[in-house]
Amino acid sequence: MKIVVCIKQVPDTEAEVKWDIPNGTLKREGIDSIINPFDEFALEEALLTRENYDGDIVAISMGPDKAADVLRNALALTVNEVHQLTDPAFAGSDTYATSYVLASAMKKIGDVDIVFCGKQSTDGSTGVVAAEIASQLGFSQLTYVSKVRSVDAANKKIIVERAIEGGIEVVEAKLPAVISVIKGINEPRLPNLMGIRKASKMEIPKWSADDLGVDKGKVGAAGSATKVVEITVPPPRGAGEILKGEIEEVAASVVDKLIDMKVIK
Amino acid sequence: MANDVWVYIEHKDGDISPMSYELLGIGKTLADGLGSSVCAFIIGEKVDDLAKEAFYYGVSKVYAIEGDVFKGFRPDAYAKAASSLLSKYTPEIALFRATSQGTDVAAASAAQLQFGLCTDSIGLAIDGGKFKMTRAAFGGNYTVTVVNEKAKPQIATVRPKSFPMPAKDTSKSGEVVKETFSIAEADLNTKILDFMKSEVAINLVEADIIVSGGRGVGKPEGFKMLQDLAKVLGGALGASRAAVDSGWVAYEHQVGQTGKTVKPKIYIACGISGAIQHLAGMRTSDCIVAINKDPDAPIFKNASYGIVGDLNQVVPKLIEKFKSKLGR
Numbered sequence: 001m002k003i004v005v006c007i008k009q010v011p012d013t014e015a016e017v018k019w020d021i022p023n024g025t026l027k028r029e030g031i032d033s034i035i036n037p038f039d040e041f042a043l044e045e046a047l048l049t050r051e052n053y054d055g056d057i058v059a060i061s062m063g064p065d066k067a068a069d070v071l072r073n074a075l076a077l078t079v080n081e082v083h084q085l086t087d088p089a090f091a092g093s094d095t096y097a098t099s100y101v102l103a104s105a106m107k108k109i110g111d112v113d114i115v116f117c118g119k120q121s122t123d124g125s126t127g128v129v130a131a132e133i134a135s136q137l138g139f140s141q142l143t144y145v146s147k148v149r150s151v152d153a154a155n156k157k158i159i160v161e162r163a164i165e166g167g168i169e170v171v172e173a174k175l176p177a178v179i180s181v182i183k184g185i186n187e188p189r190l191p192n193l194m195g196i197r198k199a200s201k202m203e204i205p206k207w208s209a210d211d212l213g214v215d216k217g218k219v220g221a222a223g224s225a226t227k228v229v230e231i232t233v234p235p236p237r238g239a240g241e242i243l244k245g246e247i248e249e250v251a252a253s254v255v256d257k258l259i260d261m262k263v264i265k
Numbered sequence: 266m267a268n269d270v271w272v273y274i275e276h277k278d279g280d281i282s283p284m285s286y287e288l289l290g291i292g293k294t295l296a297d298g299l300g301s302s303v304c305a306f307i308i309g310e311k312v313d314d315l316a317k318e319a320f321y322y323g324v325s326k327v328y329a330i331e332g333d334v335f336k337g338f339r340p341d342a343y344a345k346a347a348s349s350l351l352s353k354y355t356p357e358i359a360l361f362r363a364t365s366q367g368t369d370v371a372a373a374s375a376a377q378l379q380f381g382l383c384t385d386s387i388g389l390a391i392d393g394g395k396f397k398m399t400r401a402a403f404g405g406n407y408t409v410t411v412v413n414e415k416a417k418p419q420i421a422t423v424r425p426k427s428f429p430m431p432a433k434d435t436s437k438s439g440e441v442v443k444e445t446f447s448i449a450e451a452d453l454n455t456k457i458l459d460f461m462k463s464e465v466a467i468n469l470v471e472a473d474i475i476v477s478g479g480r481g482v483g484k485p486e487g488f489k490m491l492q493d494l495a496k497v498l499g500g501a502l503g504a505s506r507a508a509v510d511s512g513w514v515a516y517e518h519q520v521g522q523t524g525k526t527v528k529p530k531i532y533i534a535c536g537i538s539g540a541i542q543h544l545a546g547m548r549t550s551d552c553i554v555a556i557n558k559d560p561d562a563p564i565f566k567n568a569s570y571g572i573v574g575d576l577n578q579v580v581p582k583l584i585e586k587f588k589s590k591l592g593r
Contacts, residue, residue, distance in 0.1 A: 013404065013522055013542045037523050094381035095372070122522050122542075123403055126384045128372035131340065135376035140454035141340040144365050159458070163517065164365040165468050170459040177454070183523055184509075184516035218379075225380035229397075230410035237548060240569040242560075250572055251582035254554060255590055257570060261552060263473055263530040264498050264591065 001055030001153045004109060005046040005116045006102055006130075007039040007074060009067040010123040035070045038118025041181045043074060044188040045148065046116045053151045055113070056080040060105050062090060062098060068204040075199035076191035083109075087209040092221025099132035101219055104212040106137060113153060115178040119144060130180035140177035146185055151175075268357040270296040271418065272324070273347065274307045274315055275366050277338055281315060283430070284471060286322040288360045288423055290431035291389055293323055298391030299357060304328060306359075308346045310336040316441045322431045325439035328354070330446045337457045338366050344373030346446045352378060353444070356418045358396055360389075363422040364470075371422045382420035383411040385526070387427045387549065404522045404545030425470055426528045465517060467501040474500030474531045475550075477520055479543070480507040481536020481557060481576060488514045490580050491535055497587045503527065505543045521546035535576045539564025556580070 012032040035043075046057045059074035061067050062085040071082040085105055093101065106112050115134075120127030134141035146163035149170070156175040161168050163182055191199070209216050217223050243250045258264065272292040275285045292303035305319040306328040316327040330346045347370050351359055359374075361367035363385045375382040387408075388399030398411045398421045413419040469475065476495040478488055488502065495502045504518040520527050522542040532550035537543060539555070539562055547553070548567055555568035556576045565571040572579055587593070 011403070095384070096375060096379060096381040099376060125402070125522075128368060128375075128382065128384055131369055131372035132376040135341075135344060135373035138454075141344075141369065141373060142455070143340075143369055162365075165470070167463040168461040169457060170461070171455050172458050173455040182516070183519070225415040226383055226411050226413045228409045229412050231402075232408050232410075234401075234405065234408045234548075237553070237567045237569075239566045240553075240571065242565065242571040242573065244573075247574060247578055247582055250574070251579060251586050254570055254572065255583060255586040258531060258552070258554070259587075259590055261530065264587075 001049075001053060001113045001151075002109070002111050003046045003049055003055050003057045003114050003116065004106060004112050005039075005043050005057060005059045005074070005079070007043060007059055007061045007070050008036040008118075008121050009033045009061065009063050009070045010036045010121055013037065013122050033066065033069065035073060036118050036121045036123075038120060038122070038181070038183060039070075040118075040188040041183055041185050042116040042118045043077060043079075044186045045179075045181050046079070047077060047189070048186060049114065049148065049151060053153060055153075058083065058109055060085060060102070062086070062101055071204050072199050072202070073191065075202050076195035077189065078195060082204060084204050084206045085212065086206050089209045089216045089220045092224065092227075093219050094224035094226045095126050095128050095132060097219040097224045099129045099136060101212065101214055102129065103133050103136040104214045105207065106133065108207070108212055113156075113175050114151070114158070115139065115176070117178065117180045119180050119182050130178050134178035137176070137178075140173035140175070142171060142173055142177050142179045145179050145181050148179070267355060268299050268301040269354075270299070270301065270303045270358045270360065271328070271351070271354075271356040272303060272305050273359065273361045273367065273370060274305050274319055275362055275364060276307075276309060276315055277366065281318060284425060285362070286319060287425070287428060287430050288362060289319065289322045289324055291423070291428040292360055293431065295358060295389060295391055295396070299394075301357065302326065304356070306347070306350055308335055308343050313441070317438070320437045320439040321433050321435050323434070323437070327439065327441045329441055329443050331443060332447065334448055334450055334453065339453060339455050339457070340369040340373050341454050342448055343370050344377060345448055348374040348377035349446050350444060351418055359418040359420045361420070361422045363424045368422050371420055375420050378416070380416035381413070382422065383413070384422045386421045386423045389421060389423065401545070404541055405548055406541065406545075424526065424528065463517070465501070469501045469503060469518065469520070469525050469527055472501035472527070472529050474498045475503045475520070475527055475529045475547075476500055476533045476535065477503030477505065477537060477547070478508055478514070478535045479505035479537030480511070481538075482508055482513065483536070485513040487536075487577070490577075490584075494533070494580055494584050494587070497584055497591070497593055498531075500529070500531070503532075503547075505537050505540070534564055534568070535580060537564055538562045539567060
C-alpha cells in the first residue's frame with residue numbers, strides 16, 4: 001500500500017504573528033515555526049496505518065526552503081520517503097493552486113492508496129485543500145475523520161468515522177481516498193534520538209514546478225483566482241467592566257445583565 | 266441572470282435546520298448591491314419541501330437537482346451536481362455555509378471548476394461593484410479581505426451566525442427550476458453505513474450561549490459544574506485546549522485555533538486565561554463574561570464583564586441566582 005501524508009510548516013500557534021501590512025507579507029523573523037498541529041495527527045495516522053496494514057509512507061510538504069524542517073521531522077519518525085515541493089512560482093498560491101500542486105505530486109508519486117492530511121492549517125485555516133485534492137484526482141473525499149475503522153487494501157476499500165455536526169457518520173469508501181483527520185484521532189508519537197540523528201544527515205529531495213509538470217500559469221499569486229487585497233487588524237474588543245465587590249453582589253449583577261440581554265430562553 | 270447570487274441550501278436526510286436559510290438574507294443584500302436577484306439551489310432526493318421553505322425566506326427562484334442517488338449527503342455526488350448547475354448558469358456569487366457539508370461541497374465544486382474560494386467568511390459586501398469577502402486569519406489577529414476577479418461564480422463559505430436570519434413569510438412562493446443530472450451509483454466513491462447521534466444535545470457552533478472552562482477548572486468534576494450552568498441557561502459546554510489536553514473534557518468541546526470557532530451571544534469563560542489561540546475561536550462573541558482568579562489574565566482585556574475570583578465559588582452562585590430569577 002502506498003500512503004502519502006501532506007504536512008505544512010506554520011508559525012507557532014503560541015506566537016503573536018506580525019504582519020507587514022503594506023506589503024501583505026508575514027514577518028517570519030523571530031517567529032518559531034512548527035509542524036501544523038493537525039498534520040501531526042495525519043502523520044501519526046499514516047504511521048499507524050503502515051504498522052497495521054503494511055505499506056510505504058511518502059511525506060510531502062509544499063513551502064519555502066525552511067519548510068524542509070517538517071520533512072526532516074517526518075524522516076525522524078521513519079517515513080520511507082519525503083519530497084519538498086518548492087518553487088518561487090508557487091508563492092502566493094490560493095487553495096485551488098495549492099491543491100493542484102499537491103495533486104500533481106500525487107500523480108508523480110503514482111499508485112497512491114491513501115492520502116492523509118490535517119483538517120486545516122492553523123495559519124491560513126481554509127480547511128479545503130484535502131477536499132480539493134480529492135475532487136481533482138477523483139479520489140474518495142473523507143473529511144473530519146475521527147477514526148479509521150478498517151482498511152482493505154486488496155479490495156480497495158476503507159471504512160472511517162467522520163465527526164460532523166450532531167454525531168459520527170460511518171462511511172465506507174473506495175480507495176484511493178484523501179482523508180483529513182481531526183485532533184484526537186490518535187496520540188502523535190515523538191521521534192527517538194536515533195531517528196533524529198539519522199534524519200539530520202539525510203537529503204531532502206526537492207520537486208520544482210517543472211519536475212511536477214504543473215502549468216505555471218495556474219499557480220502562485222499570478223495564477224490564483226482569489227487574492228488578498230486588504231489586511232487589517234480587527235479593532236480590539238476593548239476591556240469591559242470589571243465587576244467588583246462581594247461574590248454575592250457580583251453574581252447578582254452579572255445575572256441581571258445577562259438576563260436583560262433577552263438571549264436566555 | 267448571470268449576475269445573480271446563489272445560495273446553497275443545506276439539508277441532511279430530509280432534516281431541515283432553519284439555519285440552512287440564514288444565507289438568504291445576506292444573499293439578498295448582495296444581490297441588491299449588484300442589481301440582481303438572490304436564488305437558492307438545492308440538491309437532494311426530494312427537494313419540493315426544501316424549496317417551499319426557501320420561498321418563505323425570500324427567494325423567488327430555486328434551482329434544483331433531484332434523484333435517488335442524492336439520498337444522504339455524499340460529497341462527490343453533491344459536488345458534481347452543484348458544479349454542473351454553477352457552470353451552466355455561472356451566477357456571479359455562490360454562497361455555502363461553513364459547516365462540514367457546506368465546506369465539502371463548496372471545496373469540491375470549486376476544484377471541479379478549477380479555481381479557488383474564500384472559506385469561513387465573516388463579512389461579505391459589494392464595494393464599488395466588487396464582491397469583497399472578509400475572513401479571519403492567523404488566529405483572528407488579522408482580518409483579510411479576499412476578492413476573486415478571475416472566475417465566476419465567486420465562491421464563499423460563510424461562518425454560521427455571521428449574518429442575521431432573514432424574516433420568514435409563509436405567504437410567499439416562487440418558481441422551482443428542476444435540472445436533470447444523472448450519476449450512476451457505481452460511479453460514486455462512498456456509501457454511508459451508519460450515523461451515531463452525539464449525546465451532546467446542543468451543537469457548539471450554533472449555540473447562542475456557551476459556558477466554557479479552561480486550565481483553572483482544575484479537574485474533570487469541575488466541568489460537571491459548568492455543564493450544570495450551561496443546562497440552566499440552555500447553552501452548550503465549551504473548553505480551552507489546556508482542559509482538553511488534560512483529558513478533563515472531550516475534544517468536541519474545544520474552542521480555539523485547533524478547535525471550533527464560535528460566535529454565541531453569550532460566552533462565559535471560566536478559568537480561561539485567554540491565550541491567543543483560544544481568543545481566536547471566541548473573540549467575536551457578542552458578550553464575553555470572564556471569571557478568573559488572576560486579575561492580570563489577558564481574558565479580562567477581551568471581556569465585556571470580568572469577575573476576579575474563584576470559579577468554584579462564583580459558578581455555583583451564578584447557577585443559584587439564574588435558577589431563582591428564571592424560575593428553573
